[in-house]
Amino acid sequence: MPEKTFSCMLVEETEDKTFSRRIVTRSVEDLPEGDLLIRVQYSSLNYKDALSATGNKGVTRKFPHTPGIDAAGQVVWCGDGTFREGEDVLVTGYDLGMNTPGGFGQYIRVPSSWAVRLPQGLTTREAMALGTAGFTAALCVQGLEQAGVGPDDGEVVVTGATGGVGSLAVSILGRGGYDVTAATGKGDAAQYLMSLGAKNVMSREAVLEGSDRPMMKERWAGAVDVVGGETLVALIKAARYGGVVTCCGLVGSPDLNMNVYPFILRSVRLLGIDSVQVPMEPREMVWKRLAGEWKPDHLEETVTEITLEELDNKIDEILAGKVKGRVVVNLG
Numbered sequence: 241m242p243e244k245t246f247s248c249m250l251v252e253e254t255e256d257k258t259f260s261r262r263i264v265t266r267s268v269e270d271l272p273e274g275d276l277l278i279r280v281q282y283s284s285l286n287y288k289d290a291l292s293a294t295g296n297k298g299v300t301r302k303f304p305h306t307p308g309i310d311a312a313g314q315v316v317w318c319g320d321g322t323f324r325e326g327e328d329v330l331v332t333g334y335d336l337g338m339n340t341p342g343g344f345g346q347y348i349r350v351p352s353s354w355a356v357r358l359p360q361g362l363t364t365r366e367a368m369a370l371g372t373a374g375f376t377a378a379l380c381v382q383g384l385e386q387a388g389v390g391p392d393d394g395e396v397v398v399t400g401a402t403g404g405v406g407s408l409a410v411s412i413l414g415r416g417g418y419d420v421t422a423a424t425g426k427g428d429a430a431q432y433l434m435s436l437g438a439k440n441v442m443s444r445e446a447v448l449e450g451s452d453r454p455m456m457k458e459r460w461a462g463a464v465d466v467v468g469g470e471t472l473v474a475l476i477k478a479a480r481y482g483g484v485v486t487c488c489g490l491v492g493s494p495d496l497n498m499n500v501y502p503f504i505l506r507s508v509r510l511l512g513i514d515s516v517q518v519p520m521e522p523r524e525m526v527w528k529r530l531a532g533e534w535k536p537d538h539l540e541e542t543v544t545e546i547t548l549e550e551l552d553n554k555i556d557e558i559l560a561g562k563v564k565g566r567v568v569v570n571l572g
Contacts, residue, residue: 244268247571248345249551251293253303259295261555263548271341271349275319278329278350281364283343284310284371285546285567286404287491290555292337300338308343309336310371312364313571320352328358330367330527332375333516344551346571356524361531368568369543370530373404376515378526378534380405380464380486381412383511387462387484391417394461394480395440399423399447399471401433402564404542405488409464410436411536418462423447423471425561432564436538448474455501460485469493477501479508488513542566 244267251261268277292300292307300307312330315323323329334354336342341349358367384396396413400406401422413420414437422429422438423446430441450456451474463475466489475485479502487510502508518526536542542565546554557563 246346247548248306248341249293249308249548251295251300251303251305251307253295259293259303261293261552266345268347268349271347274349274351276315276323276329276350276352276355277317278311278331278348278355279313279316280311280343280346280348280571281313282368283308283312283569283571284368284373284404285551285554285558285563285569286310286372287558288372289337289342289344290558293555294559302339305339306341306345307337308345308569309333309338310368311336311343311348312358312367316347318352322352323355323357328364329355330358330364331355332372333518343571344548344569353520356520356527359524359528359531361535362527365568366535366539369539369566370408371404371566372515373566374408374530374536375526376488376513377405377409377412377464378530379513379515379518380409380488381416381534382526383486383513384462384464384484387509387511388482389462389484391419395419395421395459396462396464397421397423397447397460397475398438398464399444399475400466400489400491401438401441402426402429403466404566405466406464407433407436407542407565408536410438411538411542412534413464414438415534415537426564429564432541435541436536444471447471451477453477454499455505458483458506462486465489467492469495470497472496473498476503476508476510479506481506482508484509484511486511486513488515543568545570
């Protein structure tokens with residue numbers, strides 16, 4: 241039987257329309273309906289979690305709320321028999337941590353259709369070291385792969401390379417033998433990125449150089465972009481003939497202001513990557529690859545582990561762009 245109460249982060253809207261967050265004790269009975277109750281062992285901090293934790297109504301509509309779009313732990317109860325008590329499972333995406341209480345609490349209750357059995361080769365901690373960021377990075381790599389971009393086709397660039405998605409994309413691509421260029425705004429990150437598998441590191445400014453022209457000199461066989469805006473424009477304009485650019489983020493801007501020349505003169509392809517509503521069969525397949533051939537060699541080097549009580553400061557840091565790699569939250 242579960243404990244009757246548990247600790248969680250609660251974000252509340254005040255009368256003056258500002259938002260506060262604190263660690264509180266709640267009852268398991270307060271959780272929403274669902275046929276799967278999970279004792280959360282680990283979660284992780286993503287940029288979307290920080291937006292939810294600061295009251296962004298584009299992520300979370302109703303408050304009070306517990307963020308956390310990632311969770312991994314043990315099944316306490318399953319009403320439809322899909323999972324056994326004590327099984328290790330992980331949940332990423334769907335509505336977890338958006339409008340459904342998420343992984344920044346020691347218990348979650350969700351539909352069993354949201355959960356993935358922890359694949360052999362991953363611990364619950366490693367699953368959260370990957371989390372939505374690793375899953376998204378893997379979907380980007382899979383997109384390049386399925387579009388025909390292989391390790392021998394030329395340079396593949398990863399933007400926002402010190403962030404969660406970026407650092408894991410660098411690791412997965414490097415492990416796969418790709419010629420990876422890591423682009424970052426952090427001038428002191430070169431050694432870190434090279435250790436993850438990058439062969440070259442370039443500045444954010446270098447990526448943008450010449451992007452005011454209709455098209456740029458051909459360079460990239462493929463790209464993984466988490467920034468959007470003018471950075472995404474520059475990658476498309478500098479893609480090689482038949483190049484493929486995957487887009488999964490908008491920390492720079494959601495807007496795409498450019499001409500169509502790269503698409504109609506160089507056959508450049510832009511692939512949108514969503515990690516939230518991926519159907520279960522491909523979702524399980526990607527997680528199995530992350531537990532096997534795509535498991536980063538240097539996963540632990542990307543991880544900072546914190547407690548629930550230390551989460552508040554990290555939320556401010558990730559919003560300020562000061563977090564490198566992955567932040568794993570220990571709910572034990």
